[in-house]
Amino acid sequence: MLVKAVIFCSVVFLIIFSLVPAVSAQTPGDLFPGDVNEDFKVNLTDLSILLANFGKSPATRQEGNVSPNDTIVNLTDLSLVLSNFGKSFSPTATPTPTRTPTPTSTSGRTRVIYTPSTEEIANPERGFMKQSNIFLDQAYSSKLGKQNPNDTVVWIYFHMEKYRDPRDGKGVTVSNYQFVPLEPVGSGKGLDVVKKTFDDARTKGLKLVIRFLYVGYSGIGSTQDFANAEPDAPLDVTLKHIDQLAPLIQQNKDVILAVQAGFVGYWGEWHSSKYLSPVANRKAIVDKLLAVVPQDRMLQVRYPKYVQNLYGGPISAIEAFNQSNVSRVGIHDDAFLKDDTDDGTFTSNAMGQKISTYCDGSSNTTQCWRDYYAKTSQYTPAGGEAGTHSNPPSPLANCPNALTQLNNLHFSFLHNGYAKVVLDTWVNQGCMPEIRRRLGYRLVLKEALIPQSVRVGGTLNLDVTLSNEGFASMFNPRPVFIVLQNASNRYEIPVVSVDPRRWEAGREHTVIAAVTIPSNVSPGTYTLGLWLPDQATSLRGRPAYSVRFANTNVWEPATGINRLTNNFQVTN
Known part of the structure; x- marks a missing residue:
């Protein structure tokens, strides 16, 4: 009663x-x-x-x-x-993830709330990058390294000046152009230098953005007098060199972050080309690279107008990561914040001709191309370098606009040596720490719902909420594992339904996983964690290539896992 x-x-x-x-x-x-x-x-x-x-x-x-x-x-x-x-x-x-979990009676699971960190994190495939010039005609001498301990990317210019016909030059017409092949692996030059660069990156825990170029030296500038330009190489020669490079690119994709479609013009930046100015020649180069670069690696082209002309776009969410040509071609901006158009990056014309009509109907052509870049870079690599020779730099380089553009264009990486006047502006105005933290992805655990125990052979139902507070999302494939670990055992359970490339910047995401506890798991108390290692089995066991969440008391540097709880029970 x-x-x-x-x-x-x-x-x-x-x-x-x-x-x-x-x-x-x-x-x-x-x-x-x-x-x-x-x-x-x-x-x-x-x-x-x-x-x-x-x-x-x-x-x-x-x-x-x-x-x-x-x-x-x-x-x-x-x-x-x-x-x-x-x-x-x-x-x-906010409770720390190591506090005693609180069970929720409606689901029988524990809600754990995690503490975010403001620390700058050395995560793979993102951040500031050192730029290194490596000459293929010279014996390899390591130029790979970090300017800052948290840097994980190096930008490589592979110089091929000595692999042009030596008779060629400014204003010279060469008949019967002579192909100069790259020397084989083991020779100490040519392909051997490329291989040693990849090996060195792997040893040092780095990833590479790579570009091959035929001409580039300090003070070279630019020209529209193509007949009198410093020569790059004819199309047939370029395609033969790409064929030579193909096996090494395919064998070393584990340390390749992105491949830039260089070769054309000064610094491989797609301007001032003696031989490769026609759009058809440029398409032939990118088509060849798309054919030889592994399908799960992406390219970058210097200007969005060429990407649109050659392959259409911008990329839709449905097209993203489907390994079609348009889904694999991103853009690099090597004149970031130089002026309103980033030195012609966001225009429809180049070299006095219309390259794309995509923005012809727009009232603001510059913004139209910025929008194209922004949509494309949601799913492809974006980055480059600040481009200015002026001191002081354009007001566009000031912190408020720099942060806005880095966010809008989804930058994952930036040259840490150029332009120094812009980099110093960010330091002096106080936004450099935020830029260093947010380049690329930055994943912050919010909370997780975790069962207190699961039987061997039973289903582990796990909900994890996180936010991506970086400028960009991941663009290369990366697996996700649930890990059970204690002093005696470690079990790695793949979560095949989750693609972290879809964890877009500026949003919260909830990972809902239902995985079976394998029959070989020994009953006991485990640390339960999320592990996002490199896709390549050659790098999977190395924590430097695993993704670390931006939280306190979560990361295990020795194992590369992010701890969700230290008190998960597996029972009979």
Whole structure:
């Protein structure tokens, strides 16, 4: 009879309460009056749990015993729930992931809330990059390294000046152009230098953005007098060199972050070309690269107008990562913030001719091309270098606009040596730390719902909420594993339904995983973690190539996993 009376009174209270607006409150500490399941709200869920256990003794808080003065679910507890009904609470302190988890009674799982970190993190395939010039006609001497301990990318210019016909030059017409092949692996030059560069990167835990070029030296500038330009190489020669390079590119894709479609003109930047100015020649080069570069690696072309002319776009979400030509071609901007068009990056014309009509109907051609770049770079690599020789730089390089453009264009990497006047501006104006943190992806764990235990052979249902606070998302494939680990054992369970490339910048994402605990797992207590290693098995066991979440007390540097909880039970 008492329980029926309690229920009747509670219903009457709720009818009256429904006429009163809900309120929010601030309460110190982790526990809130009347909040049975500790979800920072007092609502029907809390009341139903309490009523279901009314009179139970002994009882836990999660069963409705919210009063600290006894061990029974009684009228005192009901009064606390009803007097706080409809309130929500904002905790004054965020619990760390190592605190005792709080089970949610509705799902039988533990909610763990994680603490974000403001630390700059050395994550793979993103960040500032050192630029190194490597000459294929010279014996390899390591130029790979880090300007900052958190840098993980190196930008390689492979120079091929000595692999042009030596008779060629400015204003020279060469008949019967002579092909100069790259020397083989083991020779100490040519292909051997390329191989040693890849090997060195692997040894040092780095990834490479690579570009091959026929001409580039300090002060070379630019020209539209193509007949008198410093020569690159004819199309047939370029294609033969790409054929020679193909096996090494394919064998070493594990340390290749992106391949830039260089070869054309000064510095391989697709201007000032003696031989390769026609759009058809440029398409032949990119088509050849698309054929020889592994399909799960992407290219970068200097100007969006050429990408649009050659392959269409911008890329849609449906096309993203489907390994079609348009889905594999991104853009690099080597004149970032030089002026409003980034030195012609965001225009329809080049070399006095219209390259693409894509933005012809737009009232703002520059913004139209910026939008094209922004849509494409959601799913492809974006980066380059700040481009200016002026001191002071354009006001466009000031921190507010720089942060806006890096975010809009989804930059993953930037040259850390040029233009120094722009980089110094970011230091002096105070935004450099944020830029260093946010280049590429930056994944922050928010919370996870984790069962306290699962039987061997049973299903582990795991919900993990994270946000990507970087400028960009990942663009190369990367697996996700749930890891069970203790002093004696480690088990890696793939989560094949999750593609972290879809964790777009500026959004929260919830990973919902349902995986079977393998039959060979030994019962016991485990650390449960998420592991995002490199796709390549050659690098998978190296933590330097695994993704670290931007949280405190989560990362295990020795194993490369991100701990979700240290007290997960596997039972018989």
